[in-house]
Amino acid sequence: MAATGHNAAAEAKAQGTGLKVIAILAVLTLVEYAIAVTIGKGPMLVTLLTVAALAKTWLILQYFMHLPKLWNPDGGH
Amino acid sequence: MRPLINALVLGIAGFAFGAGATGLFRVAVLGREWWSTDLSWSMGYPFALIGWVMGIGGWKYWGRGWFGLPVAPYETTGWRRYLDWNIDHKVIGIQYIVTFVVIFLLSGLTVLLVRLELMRAGMQILTEDQYNAAMSFHGITMVAVAVAILLGGFGNYVVPLMLGARDMAFPNLNSLSYWLTPPVAVLLLIAVAMGGWDSGWTAYPPLSVVNKSGQTLFNLAVFTFGLVSILGGINFIVTIAYERAAGLTWGRLPIFVWGALSASLISFFFTQGFAAALLMVLFDRVLDTSFFDFKNEGSALLYEHVFWFYSHPAVYVMVLPGFAIILEILAHFSRKPLFAYRWVVGAFLGIVALSGVVWAHHMFTSGMADYLHAPFLVLTEMISIPTGIIFLAGLGTIWAGKLWLRTPMLFALSVLFNFTIGGITGIFLADVPTDLHLHDTYFVVAHFHYTIVGGEIFALMAAVYYWFPKITGRMYNETLGKLHFWIMFIGFQLVFIPMFEVGVQGMNRRVADYPAEYNGLNTWITLAALFLGSSFVFFAWNMAMSWVRGPIAEANPWHARTLEWQTSSPPPIHNFDEDPVITGNPYDYGQPRAAAHARLGAAPAAGDSA
Amino acid sequence: MAVASAPAHAEHGHGSTHSRIPINRMGIWLFFFSDALLFAMLAASRFYLTGTERPHELNQALGLGITSVLLLSSLTAYRAETAFEHGNVAHGRAMLLATILMGAAFAIGVGFEWSIAHWVPSDPFGTAFFSMTGMHALHVVSGVLFLIVVYVRAGKGHFPVGNTWAVTSMVMYWHFVDVVWVFFYPTLYLV
Structure with a gap:
């Protein structure tokens, strides 16, 4: 974290991370939708959707909500 | 004002x-x-x-x-801050204690009405509706008192002092938690004035979905109270994690702090269950959903699952701080180190974990799937292992100790006695075969009063007398205190032992009337209840008079080693004039070479008076 | 909420010896966890009541649309937070505004879904659907209100570099609301 004024390079790097994460999230969402229309109802679908939702949650918690800062306050991007 | x-x-x-x-x-x-x-x-x-x-x-x-x-x-300064938003944890602690002691006494008076009605078969002084309202009011207010008074009251007052902190981690949140409670009380009183609600404190559907509007107010009130509990729990967890004084490692925490932490973890993890259950009832009532409406494929059993998922752990929110307080007091008044400290901490955490997987033992007769009976029986009985460890630690602490039988110690010892009875009778309710007979009888009523009143309210009284000099700066009257203890202790046994018997004979709980064959025992129970109730006259008189003009107390009248006694009575606004440094264990009484628990600034080592 | 609680108190709290940010951070995470349990109870009762059946055909285009909008608003919220942390207030405010607008769009989308729903609340799926989306929408609307406050304050220069906890905490709240929808979307639309 830059504590002293504008640090353009660091900011650009952090914003780039955001773009990568949202791209994966978007792909996962489309995959969810696609398997739901193709596979049809059943335990297989529930399992796959759960896996996808957990993956999305991990991405958001890890990169958007900075979960690791909870035990490592000075870490992060 | x-x-x-x-x-x-x-x-x-x-x-x-x-x-x-x-x-x-x-x-x-x-x-x-x-x-x-x-x-x-x-x-x-x-x-x-x-x-x-x-x-x-x-x-x-x-x-x-x-x-x-x-x-x-x-x-x-000044008394006005008690009627205002204030962030000092000591002010908030007193706000909680006074509020809930008043509610406790009110609720006790209400149950005397219930007992008078139950003195003889047939209806005498109340109508059935009034009986239901009084019984339900007693139930929920006592649950609220039991949940909030030890953690919210004494936890708030004592935990930051024991940690050597200047306040809780979130002082404004703390004040918010307290000020959410008066609306709860007001709402419940309005509900009673509107004719009450008749579903007890458990609010089971389908009744709670179709009964009078008092039920809606009950749901709103208890939902708010759940918020109080969760916010308080979060505040304690963060405070204990972050606000410990220098040198106060986890292994040196006074046991009451561990008790408060465990209870906070439970209320933090599980209170949402109660909130969700009540919210669903509310949705069913006002938004016409059908969570519990079997006509529309809803399921009343769903409520019991969600409700007990919180409400069984809730009993540990009540008793864990109680256990922790009596272990404190047993160690200080036996002048011995707390026996098996690490095992007790493990037991507390074990209860936190196990409490979340035992809820369905409340549902053995509810018609849930048969295959659930055996696992919940076994898990429920497993919880007696950590409870037993705590109990043995209490016995080990007083073993060969030099007991100092002041009022707090008497109450603490009585908890050991009461909880033995409460624990042993619990086994009959955890076992499916016996529970099928005993479910919803007065046996259950007697059992949970032995655990909650015997385990927690007696511990509450111990806490009141123990910390009274610290909080008020004055000493209570020992004679009145002992009188209160003996009347309460004997009265309690006289009320609830016969209740086991009348339950085994098959008398249903929650009913306003009963077959005349139960007359004898019920008359006895009511008379004993009046005797038990009379003990609180001594309590209230003692507290009020001693607070106004009791003799000035010393900073450390019990010669205890823990940190809250190393500052003045009552403590200054920031608790300690200088930040304390922790140098030893809190309970090393009679250990000639043990380091003092705490060092305050440049002052000589304190708390080494054993 | 555990935000911005105690500048006045910091002097006689431990503010002088350690930063309040880790304390606030732990508090807000505990709040999220606790709130998540309420949503989990609602989701669990949806499966308890109707199993993995979905008796009604939902408007899939609308579902995917509002889900995408909410997901995208998480990105703008992230960009806003990052910009504020680096002192880039103008970009941060623009991204906050985008987040607010997308949040409002999501809420309107849910409202539209309610208006075209051809099932009633007393139907078991309707029970789950209306209570889950309703409770979530309540969080979205409150999140939008919080973000508006942050947006206005940012315009007054209240969040210089090093003092952006209010932005961070509200953005975290926004992500939390998104995470809830990550589970609710498949639970209601796809299963």
């Missing part, structure tokens, strides 16, 4: 806004009548609550800061 008036005015205005807007919508859009008791209360109350909290000082001292506006400074 000004904050209270502001709060009331804003609260009523908020209610008028919420209920009025809803009424307008109903008239203009739906073309119905503007007032519908269930819906109007449900929509008016949240705004009333916001108005109340902001009026009492939430806006003036806290909310303005959210918008970048300057906030007002807090009062630091």
Whole structure:
């Protein structure tokens, strides 16, 4: 974290991370939708959707909500 | 008084806004009548609550800061700060203790009404509806007292002192938690005035979905109380994690801090269950959903699962701080180190974990799937292992100790006695075969009173007498204290031992009338209840008089080693004149070479008086 | 909420010896966890009441649309937070505004879904659907209100570099609301 004024390079790097994460999230969402229309109802679908939702949650918690800062306050991007 | 008036005015205005807007919508859009008791209360109350909290000082001292506006400074002296938004954990602790002691006494009076009605078969002084209202009111208010008074009251007052902190981690949140409780009490009283509700404190559907509107107010009140519990739990967890004084490692924490932490973890993890259950009942009542309406494929069993998922762990929110307090007191008044400290900590955490997987033992006769009976039987009985460890630690602590039998110690010892009975009778209810006979009889009533009253309220009394000199700066009257103890202790046994018998004979709980063959025992129980109730006259008199003109107490009248006794009575506004440094264990009594628990500034090592 | 609680108190709290940010951070995470349990209870009762059946055909285009909007608003919220942390207030405010607008769009989308729903609340799926989306929408609307406050305050220069906890905490709240929808979307639309 830059504590002293504008640090353009660091900011650009952090914003780039955001773009990568949202791209994966978007792909996962489309995959969810696609398997739901193709596979049809059943335990297989529930399992796959759960896996996808957990993956999305991990991405958001890890990169958007900075979960690791909870035990490592000075870490992060 | 000004904050209270502001709060009331804003609260009523908020209610008028919420209920009025809803009424307008109903008239203009739906073309119905503007007032519908269930819906109007449900929509008016949240705004009333916001108005109340902001009026009492939430806006003036806290909310303005959210918008970048300057906030007002807090009062630091005078009795007015007890009727105002204040962030000092000692003020909030006293607010909790006084409020809930008053509710406790009120609720006790209510149950005397219930007992008088039950003195003979047939109906004498109450109607059936009044009986239901009184019994339900007693149930929920006592549950609230049991959940809040040890953690909210003594936890708030003592935990930061024991940690050597200057305050809780979130002082404003702490004040918010307290000021959410008066609306709960007001709402419950209005509910009683509206004719009460007849579903007890458990609010089982389908009854709770179709009964009188008092039920809606009950749900709103208890939902608010759940919020109090969760916010308080979060505050304790963060405080204990972050606000420990230098050198206060986890292994040196006084056991009461561990008890408060365990109870906070439980209320933090599970209270949402109760909130969700009550919210679903509310949805069923006002939004016409059918979570529990079997006509529309809803399921009343769903409620019992969600409800007990919280409400069984809740009993550990009640008793764990109680256990922790009596272990404190047993160690200090036996002048011995606490026996098996690490095992006790493990047992507390074990209870936290196990408490979440035993809920369905309340449902053995509810018609849930048969395959669930055996696992819940086994898990429930497993919880007696950590409980037993705590109990043995208590016995090990007093073993060969030099017992100092002052009032707090008497109460602490009585908990060991009472909880033995409460624990052993619990086995009959955890076992499916015996529970099928005993379920919903007075055996259950006697059992949970032995655990909650015998385990927690006796510990509460121990705590009141133990910390009274610290909190008020004055000493209570020992003679009156002992008188209170003996009447309460004997009266308690006389009330609840016969209740086991009348339960085994098959008398149902929660009913206003019963077959005449139970007359004899019930008359006895009612007379004993009056005797038990009389003990609180001595308690109230002792507390009121001693607080006003008891002899001035020393800083450390019990010669205890823990940190809260190493500062003046009552403590100064920031608790310690200099930040304490922790150098040893809290309970090393009679250990000639043990380091003192704490060092305060340059002063000589304190708490080494054993 | 555990935000911006105690500048006045910091002097006689431990503010002088350690930063309040880790304390606030732990508090807000505990709040999220606790709130998540309420949503989990609602989701669990949806499966308890109707199993993995979905008796009604939902408007899939609308579902995917509002889900995408909410997901995208998490990105703008992230960009806003990052910009504020680096002192880039103008970009941060623009991204906050985008987040607010997308949040409002999501809420309107849910409202539209309610208006075209051809099932009633007393139907078991309707029970789950209306209570889950309703409770979530309540969080979205409150999140939008919080973000508006942050947006206005940011315009007054209240959040210079090093003092952006209010932005961070509200953005975290926004992500939390998104995470809830990550589970609710498949639970209601796809299963």
